[in-house]
Amino acid sequence: MNETVRGLVLLASVVLWLPFLPPLLSGDLTLVQGLVRYACALLLAWAAGSGLSALFRSYSAQTEQRTTPEAEPTSAAPSRRAEDRPPQEPVAAQE
Numbered sequence: 576m577n578e579t580v581r582g583l584v585l586l587a588s589v590v591l592w593l594p595f596l597p598p599l600l601s602g603d604l605t606l607v608q609g610l611v612r613y614a615c616a617l618l619l620a621w622a623a624g625s626g627l628s629a630l631f632r633s634y635s636a637q638t639e640q641r642t643t644p645e646a647e648p649t650s651a652a653p654s655r656r657a658e659d660r661p662p663q664e665p666v667a668a669q670e
Contacts, residue, residue, distance in 0.1 A: 580624050588613065588617040
C-alpha cells in the first residue's frame with residue numbers, strides 16, 4: 576500500500592468510528608469498548624483499501640499491456656530476400 580492509501584485508510588477508520596465518539600465521551604462506552612470498535616473500523620477500512628488498491632493495480636497493469644506495442648503481424652506469404660530479383664517479363668514487340 577502506498578502512503579496515499581494509508582492516509583485514506585486512517586481517515587476512513589476515523590469516519591467509521593465517529594458515531595461511537597459521543598457515547599464514549601458521555602460515559603456510555605468504556606475506553607476499552609471504544610478502542611475495540613476503533614480497531615474494528617481500522618480493520619474494515621484496511622481491508623477495503625487493500626482490495627481497492629489491488630483492483631486499481633490490476634486494471635492499470637491491463638492498460639499497460641494494451642498500450643505496449645506488439646510485433647507486426649507476419650503475412651502468410653514469405654518475403655523476398657534483398658538479392659532476389661523478380662523474374663523479367665518478356666518485352667512485347669512494338670508494332
